Amino acid sequence: MSKREAFLESCCTENVDDFLRFIQLHKNKTEPFDVEEVLQEMNRDQRQTLWGKLSSLLQDVLQEERGEEGRREEGREERKEERREEAMEVEAAADPNHVRSVVDGVTLVAAESLKVLQDGETYSSLLEIIHRLHDLLELQPVSEAPLQLHILRLCDAWWKKDLKEKETFGRSAMIIALTKSFDLKKP
Template sequence: MSKREAFLESCCTENVDDFLRFIQLHRNKTEPFDVEEVLQEMNRDQRQTLWGKLSSLLQDAMEVEAAADPSHVRSVVDGVTLVAAESLKVLQDGETYSSLLEIIHRLHDLLELQPVSEAPLQLQILRLCDAWWKKDLKEKETFGRSAMIIALTKSFDLKKPGTEIQRVWSLREVLLGLDYTSEDNKQMMDLLLKCFQRPAFLRNDDVSSLSVPVSSVLCLWA
């Protein structure tokens, strides 16, 4: 059995231990297994099958019955997040990715339920939402908005917020698609207003230019 076939077979609840071993092999750079390479070797139908199986695996892992083992759940979520991120690197123009979108939605819902932190898994999901936005895929507005809110929140809490400030700048086009008259976006507006009170933002020439779109919508909240 090829590595491609073995990995595909492992992506289910029954073989979840094999799946987690593959993830560990990927992270162990001394081992000859790379998720991106395996995904590249798959044809489109195989990738679609893989994403469908991973979506089901993720759902099963997050069921109430499975929550009795939080460590196991985190490991599965971590592995699925990694494969989703690697999948974006090999996604081809015109390729169907509805099952991959299901995975992103499940991970996004999990992200929204957690308090903002520096937890590695949360950072992985945040980067995934960021990458989805930048790749201009379906429903990118939902994931870009969440990535922007989390990046802003984190930038206010960190002693060295440089990375998150640059993430905010890279997501600046998210602001162009928001309805600032909606109460749903009040949290975003409040966070943007805080930027004016933070020296780290004002010292950054790129990010300080966020004041232009922010100022233009302030009148809507007057």
């Protein structure tokens, strides 16, 4: 199986650990894996499939995280033993570090995708991804500054590429960046 096929297969909830390994390989410059290079090797259909799978992965991971609080409430009504088991499942399902890693990985692939996006290429799934990431910006605490910065850079790249709905992402990225910088400078 080629690198691009393996990478494409990894972009789903069932293979999320493989996806995260690919992202780590990309970040580790000593390893011979470059997301941009793999994206360049993909044809348009493969890139669209990739973006669709990434959009679904992002949605699934974010739903797991949101579902954590609801499951905790239900657990309070059950017996003590069942609550312990449920809490363990919730921790495994919605580990904040895991969610952050997946979101960061999807952000990285989306940013690299913008570099290889061709004129006339359909990118509706990529637009869905950036909408979800953009929505996350406002929800992220200041402690998530590195992730916020990656998403803001993606919004900036989207603006510079002059893609659909650029005004939404460009303006929001600017406003959020200014707001966060003022918050950080308050005594």
